[in-house]
Amino acid sequence: MKAARFYGPHKPLVIEDVPKPKPGYGEVLVRVEAAGVCHTELHFLDGVLDLGVHPITLGHEIAGIVEEVGDGVSDVRPGDRVVVYYYVGCGKCKYCLVGEENLCESPKAEYGFISDGGFAEYVKVPARNVVKLPDNIPFEQAAPIGCSVTTAIHATKKASPKVGEYAVVYGVGGVGFALIQYNKLVGAKVIAIGKRDEKLEKARELGADYIVNAAREDVVKRVLSITGGKGADVVYELVGSKETFSNSIKMLAKKGRIVVIGYTGEPVSVNPLDIVVKEATIIGSVGNTLQELIEAVNLVAEGKIKIVVDDVVSLDRINEALERLRRGQVIGRVVVKPR
Numbered sequence: 001m002k003a004a005r006f007y008g009p010h011k012p013l014v015i016e017d018v019p020k021p022k023p024g025y026g027e028v029l030v031r032v033e034a035a036g037v038c039h040t041e042l043h044f045l046d047g048v049l050d051l052g053v054h055p056i057t058l059g060h061e062i063a064g065i066v067e068e069v070g071d072g073v074s075d076v077r078p079g080d081r082v083v084v085y086y087y088v089g090c091g092k093c094k095y096c097l098v099g100e101e102n103l104c105e106s107p108k109a110e111y112g113f114i115s116d117g118g119f120a121e122y123v124k125v126p127a128r129n130v131v132k133l134p135d136n137i138p139f140e141q142a143a144p145i146g147c148s149v150t151t152a153i154h155a156t157k158k159a160s161p162k163v164g165e166y167a168v169v170y171g172v173g174g175v176g177f178a179l180i181q182y183n184k185l186v187g188a189k190v191i192a193i194g195k196r197d198e199k200l201e202k203a204r205e206l207g208a209d210y211i212v213n214a215a216r217e218d219v220v221k222r223v224l225s226i227t228g229g230k231g232a233d234v235v236y237e238l239v240g241s242k243e244t245f246s247n248s249i250k251m252l253a254k255k256g257r258i259v260v261i262g263y264t265g266e267p268v269s270v271n272p273l274d275i276v277v278k279e280a281t282i283i284g285s286v287g288n289t290l291q292e293l294i295e296a297v298n299l300v301a302e303g304k305i306k307i308v309v310d311d312v313v314s315l316d317r318i319n320e321a322l323e324r325l326r327r328g329q330v331i332g333r334v335v336v337k338p339r
């Protein structure tokens, strides 16, 4: 089968033939119908995130059709339309025991990170890692649910915005779009910050109450003016640069929460006094749980969260898609169709 393989930082992905996996006991073989291209892939290519496993097939936003099931699988059948949960925890550590497989101390697999993922014609996963898709969600829209929507739900739960609180979504990519919609659902007032008008217009369409263009506006001033000088109660930091982190602290209200989701590899600096006097909370958020994926699928099925698909491309155009993402030209997600 064809797969896009990662051979380490600073090298383009290589499309090559690899053996088609065979599902073992408790596993299913998923024929990949769509795989979303996430910013994390750029972090791998740039060496900002290096888990030391290569060559490997990247791609962790995976949707497809179950083609074959291994022994011991009873609740999943060939022909089922599914989206993949990309973590396989050990099931025994204190994090797994409460469903936080994203924090597992010794993960058995993490598709597209330390195990072969979805930029391939097939992927093999445990049966419990597939969530069935209702017929009204096309595969192209289903794939991005696997990371962008679930990550947004996870991050929002970390911040627990209250009804009427101001939430800044600092970065309007795939996760940002989902954050805007989910925060509106929980009753927050949403301020979206980005650099490109097309993306900010889309943010407004998805429900953002205010949009701020960082390329030409003083974002801190704008957020303070929108919030009557009080600052934002929650800031979702999707960029993670020195500049955006410093702005996030400055635009934060007293008792505000910054949820750090994005990173650039560059250290940030913060004056502890700013955290002290605001009684601010800085929270990290990584990935998502299986329960959050189930919630995400339901929300998309009900039309409460919309998936923005920029383009659907074949596997051999994946490097081109990554380049467009790097240049900030992608609105929402590019989805790869491996077959």
Ligand SMILES: [Zn+2]
Pocket (backbone or CB within 6 Å): 038, 039, 040, 060, 147, 148
């Ligand atoms: Zn992702």
Ligand SMILES: [Zn+2]
Pocket (backbone or CB within 6 Å): 089, 090, 091, 092, 093, 094, 095, 096, 097, 101, 103, 104, 105, 106, 107
């Ligand atoms: Zn574990």
